[in-house]
Amino acid sequence: MxxxxxxxxxxxxxxxxxxxxxxxxxxxxxxxxxxxxxxMPVGQITQVLCFQDCQPEPQLHTPLAKDELLNYDQPLEQLVTTANNNKKISLLIEKSRHRLTLYYDLKPLKSYPVVFGTNPVGDKQAEGDSKTPEGILQIKDLYPHPQWSKFLWLDYPNPRSWRKYFQAKASGKLPWHIPIGGEVGIHGVPVGRDNMISDRYNWTLGCPSLKNKDVDELYQWVQKGTVVEILP
Structure with a gap:
């Protein structure tokens, strides 16, 4: 059959x-x-897939001409002379100057001392390199932190981060099995350790770190979506 x-x-x-x-x-x-x-997440694929002829990332802020901290001894509420609009606030971090400056409508108002990851020179490429990312990011969330006062969570990795990550792998600078990393944010220090900021001691795994009183003040003014530009 x-x-x-x-x-x-x-x-x-x-x-x-x-x-x-x-x-x-x-x-x-x-x-x-x-x-x-x-x-990268599916929603970012179209933004990431630009390996050649990509538009260069613009520089949003004009850094201060001098190395000193601007108005560091004045409360921020005394420096904002116009009606408060948190959407006009942005932050500029200059790694080489260990300085974070708050801008209102792209005009500098106040600077704070800041430190970084234990490997502070160069842009973050992947998890475990102890570098602080560079470029334009945004605050995606903010909340109290049990160890470091406050945490202003940055949107690393964003599409630009992913693009640089894949470019580093394609050029052989980064092994293919290394993940990109994450959980980068601006935070304070353990209680009583503000001297690490004064001494410019780069102690984190890649996060910018401020004195607790400084991150507490920033926490009152920034919001989700606040732009954070980080320069070398």
Whole structure:
């Protein structure tokens, strides 16, 4: 007795089932890569896929001409002379000068001393390099921190971060198995350790760190979406 060949309908269903299984397994694998920090979220793909002829990142702030801290001994509430509009506030961090300056409508108002990761020179490329990221970021959340007073969570990695990350891998500067990292934010110091900021002791894993009284003051003025520009 001969076995009948499968019908066209049956073969068609088998092909559809195979395609569905491939799509599901591919999606699960992609989600795993995202979770491991090896691939960007789906929503950022179109922004990241610009490896050549990309527009250069603009510099938003004009740094202060001198190295000194601006109005550091004055409360910030005395320096904002116009009606408070938190959307006009932005931050500039200059790593080489250990200075964070708050700008209102792109005009500098007050500076604070700041320190960085234990490997402070150069842009952050990946998890574990102890570098502080450079470029234009935003505050994506802010909340009290049990150890370091407050935490102003930055949106690293953003699409520009992912682009630089893949460029470093493509050029051989970074192994392919190293994740991009995250959890970077502006925070304070352990209680009683403000001297680490005064001494310019770069102690973090990559986060900018302020004295607790300074991060407490900033916390009252910034919000989700506040722009933070970090220069070398």
């Amino acid at each position: 001969t076995k009948e060949p499968p019908s066209k309908t049956h073969l068609h269903r088998q092909k559809i089932l195979i395609i569905l299984l491939m799509l599901i397994s591919g999606s699960l694998f992609y989600l795993l890569l995202v979770r491991l920090g090896l691939m």
